[in-house]
Amino acid sequence: MPCFPFSQIRQTKVTSTAPKLGDIMKKDSPVPTLTGWLEQLDDDQLSGILRNRPDTALPLPPGLGSLAARLQLRASIQRAVHKLSALELAVLEAAANAGAELNPITAPEVVERLHRALRHSAAVPTAEQIGEALNRLRQLALVFGGERFIILPETMATLPTNWQLLPEEHGRSLTFGEASQSIEALPARHRKILVTLVTSNGLGLTRDAALSADPARPIPQLIKAGLLSRVDEQTVKLPGVVRRVLEGQEDTAWRVVPVEPSAVPGADDAGIAAGLEVARLQRMLIDALSTAPASTLKEGALGVRMVTRLTRELQVDEQQVARVVSLGVSSGLLRRGVPDPLPADDDGGDYIAPTPVADEWLQATLAEQLAHLMRGWWTQTYAAWLVGEADEKNKPIHLLSPASRRDALPETRAMILQSLTRVGEEDLEADLFFHHPLAASRIPRETIRHLLEEARWIGAVAGGGVTSPARVLTQAPAGVIPEIADIAVAVRAPKPVDYFIVQADYTVMVPGPLQPEMQKIIGQLADLESPGLASVYRISEASLRHAMDLGLTATEIEDFLTQHSATGLPQSVAYLLQDIARRHGTLRGGPALCYLRSDDPALLHSAVEAAGALGLRQIAPTVAVSNASLIEVITALRKAGMQPVAEDALGASLDLAPRPARVPAAEQPRSAGPLDESRIRAAVAAIRREEVARTGTVSDQPTLAVLQAAVRGQRTVTLGFVDKQGVAVHRTVKPLTVNAGQVDALDESTGAVHRFMLHRITEVIVD
Template sequence: MLALLRRRPDLALPAPVDLATLSSRASVRSSVARALDSLDAFTLRVLEVSTVVEPPVTVAAVAAWFPAEHAPAVARALDRLREWLLVWGSADLHAVGSVREVIGHYPAGLGRSARDLYAAVNDLALIPLARRLGLEPASQPTSGQQITEAVLGNLDVLLEGCDGPQRDILNRLADGPPIGALRGATLQRSPAEAPSPARALLERGLLVPIDRDTVELPREVGLRIRAVAAGEVDPEPSQIATSDRGPSVIDSGGATEVLEIVRLVELLLQTMSDEPAGQLRAGGVGVRDLRRLARSLDIPESQLALLLEVSFEAGLFAATHAIEPSYLPTTEFDQWRNRTTAQRWVVLASAWLAMTRMPSLVGERDERDKTIAALSADVERHSAAGLRLQIMGILAQVPPGLAPLSEPEVLDRLAWQSPRRASTNRVLAAAMLGEATLLGITGYGALTGYSRALLDGAESGAAFAEANATALLAAALPDTVDEFLLQPDLTAVVPGPPTADLQRELGLVADLESTGGASVYRIGPASLRRALDAGRSGSDVTRFFTDNSRTPVPQALQYLINDVATQHGRLRAGTATSYLRCDDEAMLDRVLAQPGLDALGLQRIAPTVIISPAGISLVLERLRAAGFAPAAESADGAIVNLSADAPRVPARPTSRLARVRATSVPESQLLEVVSRLRASEKLAHAITRSTNRVSQEVPGVTSASILELLRAAIRSEQTIALGYVDDAGRPSQRTLMPISLGGGVVRGHEPDNSRLLSYPLQRITTVSLLEEPEELSD
């Protein structure tokens, strides 16, 4: 039972009260669909074949559809299907009721039977085919039955008469799905028109029109064409071709990307701190801000979308709560940037593995033909985390040191593991493999050693997984350097990954030109002015270069620093929110001398002009309170009215971002569900064996026999089973060791719980005296 709940955790939510509820829930269509989505291609094909085989369905009958060497694999697959509660029975196999509904009309890629297909065709549409087959025209259902018998009776002859193009069409439809498009399938061609290969098959009865533009291959025809009745499905997935690169090479390749992704995330958030990206009304980052940030970082927009989604998931930036919200770094970013490179990467990689978002969808068109924005709700996909772990799990199956030669082979393995989702998962999984490369999770297409350690924690929740990944990555990263080489051409070469402090200071005084094993920074007037604007002085910049450079400071650089520092700050700029203008200088003297106006921060910049950092409304209010009569003016000097409008709550855009986590049921909760189910079955068994069982004869009226049985149980300290109806009218069975009866309620506690419980007598439907209460506490 515990193994079943592990495979199908949705059966445990909410916890079933008994086995009957569990069994009923296991046959619900939605639960069966989720279970089928988890089956591999071979097990799913065995299940489909079991729904097609004519009764009685036995293991031998199902295995007969497969090659003889696959018979043991078919038996194992049927055992798995029984464990999943999708098939029941030993000698005769029976699929759960809703399995056929979930599989659909085309199990194992086969069409419907010829009898069913021809029975649905209109009488008039069957007349030309009946004449070609030498049959007299008749009405349905006779015409459909006659044509079915004629086609199937001469099937070998009809197939032998097919040429190459016609055989190609039949082979494609026989492999599945068995439907194809044919314009005007229900219409007759003119005698002068040469039939196309598909129409020739239609006129022979090998294809059946199911609507105006669609044809279907009958099941019997498909089975005759197939070399194997079940189709070409292997019981084991194909092997992934690999090359031996060695663990150190793979880790080094991933470490290079780690350094770059950490640098880009820090640069992105610094850029957003200087110039925040606005939030759209529907949530997310607009196309204009996306392109601006991509140009600033000199990366493609698709890579920028990945950085935004991952860093947002990691909590490094968030939207403000202003009237016009924008995205700004959080305090977590300040803590993150002070950590080591390995620690910073683990935060990003963990967020990517767990997030339920698809960055690859950014920039695509949705069903309304609108562009999907980064950080919007349209990027949310509940299955993203599961698919991401599944594709990483496939890479983890490749032995360490070996790298897959072909990405399509990895995707083929995924399609074998999840055939029902293969059509949609392939594109998304390919994008995830590209994201894993950019994030440094993979190197040369293979999973790195530190990523394997992190993946163990993501899949099993193993303790210390992040610490182990951090330690392994720190060992794979090259040693950081805290110095650089100044060149005569005003460049600084960093011979390795810089420390966080060096990278921050060097990025302030110079512009990064190239990255890799060694980074090159270009020093220029603009970069030096940036450092001076940040509060550094000319002597601070000179000292930084002197203390951290292996080579002497070039004379040209010293001249440039002195020249930029001399010019910096000679022209000053400030802010003023409002001003006072008056031709009477004595009036302005009185304003400056007036007590109580100090809070306005008034400052005289000309004989007739005073400025203030306070808003104009506050300036007017304070001046009028002091006895002056000021008036507000516009930019052209006209008097304007600044009376306030009626107060209103500013409109706030409702964020549609939903932070959803993949549903998972902890092992402890599954164990509790199993324990309750076993206790429920013991209780039901004990009630069945009990000879002392009384029921209410009139609903809501407690009978004397129930009261007497309750009193007897209290006197003998014996456990009872209550049939109880709750407030919502749901019936259930409760186990109780009663201790008192009075006030219209019976009080007591469960055998394995000392918490006092009480049940109103009018809601008790049955009372059973249990003979073996000790079994219920196991």
């Protein structure tokens, strides 16, 4: 007989309300109550619960009854459940399978149940490890009671739909690879049964579930292959691993025992070298956006044209631009807004431009610069690797667009680096799935790979381990972001040097990071060839012309190179500089509406022809004037291949670079941090003051939670409901599914399946 999903079973309408927890569990007396258990705790134990569940301490609970009610709030339970390790979740699952949602059980029962479920696993937790996990669950108040304990109501319901960590107890348990191969080889009819169950909660009714069923039928064959699990004579269940394969999910590195520590210390020197390159790119980006802020699209993102411009100016690829821009925004060095001064071609929109924080960062020490960037990266929510990919509407994702934001990235980044402080990269996934199973199950593998690449790029990970400054971040309490000064202490940056070696082949060897002012000048007159702690620059005709265009004279350049070169200035470099100087600056311009002068009448005549569109006219053999501004004339002549410089009334060179554009800095949010100990003490004191007025009763248990627990525990219940004629009726049934406000339940006396409307049920009694 085929296996039918419950959603296709004929409906029977009925009615409902919520009973008290004590009423539900009459048959197993005495049943521990949450308030009664809290009454037995001392102040230290109560403080521990508040510390682990800080949301229940604010505002101060007036008594144990109020605290118990807060501990049972679904949102609070969900936060607590997401803190659990795989072992703690497995213990919780084993306890639920043993009926601990409805009736008290003991620790040995959980140990026996868990060991039986994991009997074929490579690693099985010891009784001591299981006991520690149970203690952790008590500290979170997810289970309560003494030797006999019970699971806090609603706890299992907060887990993701169809969550299953333990292998099937009945039948054959398959690995992900075995399930994939078996499903691939299935006939179409068999596969259709499995696909149908995926869309119907994973449970189905069939006569072929019986042990005496015809082995040639599809259901017995699927059970034998391990692709279905027999629940009872009429019910089958889709194993979790089979569901993951059919839903196209990735294989999961589940394990319920911790991975053996294998972390290696991070290579700090390599990390600092990587960080220096990022800092250099950030300085170049600040300079580029100071001169010409990048206009944004309507959504605040940078379009393709702006990204292309920045790749050209920074001389890196688009991925590097996406990373350094995202980092600049996250670090507060860049921001979207209206810059001052406005660009000459202002279009009335917003721009990405540096903030005053960028000026402070540029003047900071190397260690402070690297710490600032590391801290900004730690909190970054932009997924730079998504730039250029297609979004949900099949449109490209732009840099800094809302589509490139992922609010969970800081938490994911922290989990990855914390894992790398325990294990090597080869065990990263296994460690993640043990310590953060719920969060890790939702993280795509691609995200982990990209975050690791970013960590290497900025120097948080090097040599396979976490570097010292990144360890400061991982060791901070949850929700706390260390100050830049604290991170900078861990940055073992080499002291800046004040010399370099200029070689005859026009290369400049720099043995370490230069002082900020020297770094700026060398960056103006030479091109970087090899970044790192020891870098290499190359002097060329184009780089020297660029330096002179920025206002440096040949004499200033020669003095700078001679003063700081440890081996003197080679003749080849001196000759090149003198040759450029002879041709550079022979045209002189002044702000007298403006003028050009030159000792070479032929050169001046050529300049007048080149800038004729600006109204430049010759008034003497060596002088020409124009109605255009000096900067326009200088720019036009440079585009024409000439090399003019600006001068003041005394003939001194002028720097015509515009005032750097800035937008106001945003106020940096403060990290929340853990609950203050004084608040915990105040909460305990408030509770104790009200103990006299406590009732010791338990809040009502929702009908939904009871029925869901009965489904998981495969328990028979008696439902009280009102029929269509308003007559109160009781019926003993076995709940099969609870979904969309409806309960499908099996009447074992007749074999019929009935559907009850949840809001009509008036009473639930667990038999």
